[in-house]
Amino acid sequence: MDFSELKSVCYGCSIRELCLPEGLTDEEVLLLDQHMLHRVPIRKGDPLYRTGDPFKSLYAVSTGFFKTSILHEDGRTQVTGFQMAGEVLGLDAISTDHHLCDAIALEDSAVCEIDFNQFEQLGQLMSNLQHRFNKTLSREIVRDQGIMLLLGSMRAEERLAAFLVNLAKRFSARRQSASQLVLRMTREDIGSYLGIKLETVSRILSRFHDQQLLEVRGRHIRILDPLGLNRLLNSSA
Amino acid sequence: MDFSELKSVCYGCSIRELCLPEGLTDEEVLLLDQHMLHRVPIRKGDPLYRTGDPFKSLYAVSTGFFKTSILHEDGRTQVTGFQMAGEVLGLDAISTDHHLCDAIALEDSAVCEIDFNQFEQLGQLMSNLQHRFNKTLSREIVRDQGIMLLLGSMRAEERLAAFLVNLAKRFSARRQSASQLVLRMTREDIGSYLGIKLETVSRILSRFHDQQLLEVRGRHIRILDPLGLNRLLNSSA
DNA sequence: ACCATTTATTGATCTGGATCAAAGAATGAG
DNA sequence: CTCATTCTTTGATCCAGATCAATAAATGGT
Structure with a gap:
């Protein structure tokens, strides 16, 4: 058949x-x-x-x-x-x-x-x-x-790192680029999901940009240093 | 049969x-x-x-x-x-x-x-x-x-109120007193569950006590003002 | 292309809850 | 019952993230 x-x-x-x-x-x-x-x-x-x-x-x-x-x-x-x-x-x-x-x-x-x-x-x-x-x-x-x-035990920076890593993984499982993300949601949506305010989302994205972890252009995000992002997650620092 | x-x-x-x-x-x-x-x-x-x-x-x-x-x-x-x-x-x-x-x-x-x-x-x-x-x-x-x-959108006081109201409801469904609670867990367990520190749990319980919402004697809690507790939940104040 | 509206960034300030610290109460093992 | 340990309360201080505010950049409808 x-x-x-x-x-x-x-x-x-x-x-x-x-x-x-x-x-x-x-x-x-x-x-x-x-x-x-x-x-x-x-x-x-x-x-x-x-x-x-x-x-x-x-x-x-x-x-x-x-x-x-x-x-x-x-x-x-x-x-x-x-x-x-x-x-x-x-x-x-x-x-x-x-x-x-x-x-x-x-x-x-x-x-x-x-x-x-x-x-x-x-x-x-x-x-x-x-x-x-x-x-x-x-x-x-x-x-x-x-x-x-x-939500219960991570700091804002870790939450955002976890969010990006998770998105990248899911895109990757769908054979889309794991480094080139286009966010479909607003900063406010992200903030609501992560239990932080939209200004904090924006600030942390900018900080990640400054730290060369990401390239951020509005909703277009490129992950430059996936290991660096992961390091933020696995350390309680 | x-x-x-x-x-x-x-x-x-x-x-x-x-x-x-x-x-x-x-x-x-x-x-x-x-x-x-x-x-x-x-x-x-x-x-x-x-x-x-x-x-x-x-x-x-x-x-x-x-x-x-x-x-x-x-x-x-x-x-x-x-x-x-x-x-x-x-x-x-x-x-x-x-x-x-x-x-x-x-x-x-x-x-x-x-x-x-x-x-x-x-x-x-x-x-x-x-x-x-x-x-x-x-x-x-x-x-x-x-x-x-x-965890994403309530303040510490609301979380604790929600927790107590939920416990009371579940006890009540089991035909146990809805006002006389014996907590089986530590303040640290409660704090972990609610995403706050154990000191904050303790302080807020004391505050609720002062406000005549509860009577707190260690793990023995009596809810004096269930409506007052509920009011904390339903108002974004 | 233009304007209105929504979204994003960044700065200045404030605050709820964390952290540090120390005393007091409850619990449990022997 | 006694002592050790764990748990709870309360105070003093600090800071991550909220809030307030203003500008800039996208986006979408006509």
Whole structure:
């Protein structure tokens, strides 16, 4: 059976092995995307969903870049993540059947919509899919706990270094340059995510620039000294 | 069929409806605990598991109190949670098949050990169980994101108020007093969890005491003014 | 291309919480 | 019960990062 002949969202997708289908066989992938995948474009600045929206589907980012943020009753907002190709949006909504954050496209993007009811049913048929999905959920927990560590015990400079190193790693896994980053988010978004103010983000980027760790031109960042950045992380200094 | 006659760990358990079996039928609960539950006692101060241990089982706290903490390479440590009866430990380990944090008993405790392989198999047979478990994982993600909000955008006083309100709510759900709290953890543990220093925890508790919000006698805390505490949370003042 | 608006940088000053220090209270092992 | 150890409180001082402020650079709509 030649899978490339079939009309399959996943099959032609270059980030398949970073996405939900990771670790599934070709036949399993086919079953997955024939049953429930649906490609949806989202314009820059538009929400994929908003807090309170009823939960129907998960979304795998196909192309583009998103941010998720939660809104405190007093108006304060906290960016909880930035998602790029292959990453899954909406996992938090499974708990309550309503979305608990806003997901906003930071550039023109496309997502694969995954009907969650159907997905759960397919999980009953394919233990491998269910197993992988448990890992996906668990990985999200680990990611969040990493951010708790960052917010709870790192200084501003370390947080920003960790952020850049993490972004670079994720770009690199997607075969994009690990040194040439284009930030899709504002300094304020970065600050919110890292628990610091936008002025502090800007100042530290400038300092990293002065220290020859980075070249900073607005949102275009080139990592000049990746080891130097990493050194900031692994030393408690 | 009279389930109370059967030897079932869950059936006689008073916190059943706060635990994994939440929402399952009696028959489903029976299937669950006959297949894989195993009660394990843990002494105060002992680890239930440690970072790096191979992952075999999840653990539902039956009685007692735990903390989980992650260890940064440079020696810094971050408490990621406190778990009481009915709460599940080990969800983060599903992602890598190894535990990624330490879980330490803060008092003499008992857990229900749940063999995860068997649990996944049972999930394949009982879609309801699987569905509930997806929700459990998702709820943990939501919890972690709430802590991100706390760490990223609240001041020390608000963090501590949020912590106490949350503890009181959880005790209350377990039919324990919502005003009379006995803290099982040190000021340092609380501080680590909240991203502040132990001296700051102590000072703010003293201040709350002075403001008649609390009565503080070491680890014995009585909440005198729950509305006042809540007011600290909902105002950005 | 132009103007309005949003975003970014940088400086000056202020402050919440960290750090350093020392005394006091609770806990646990023998 | 006693002593050692760990935990907690409180005070004095300091500093990383917040806040306030002003300018400069992007960005987007018409």
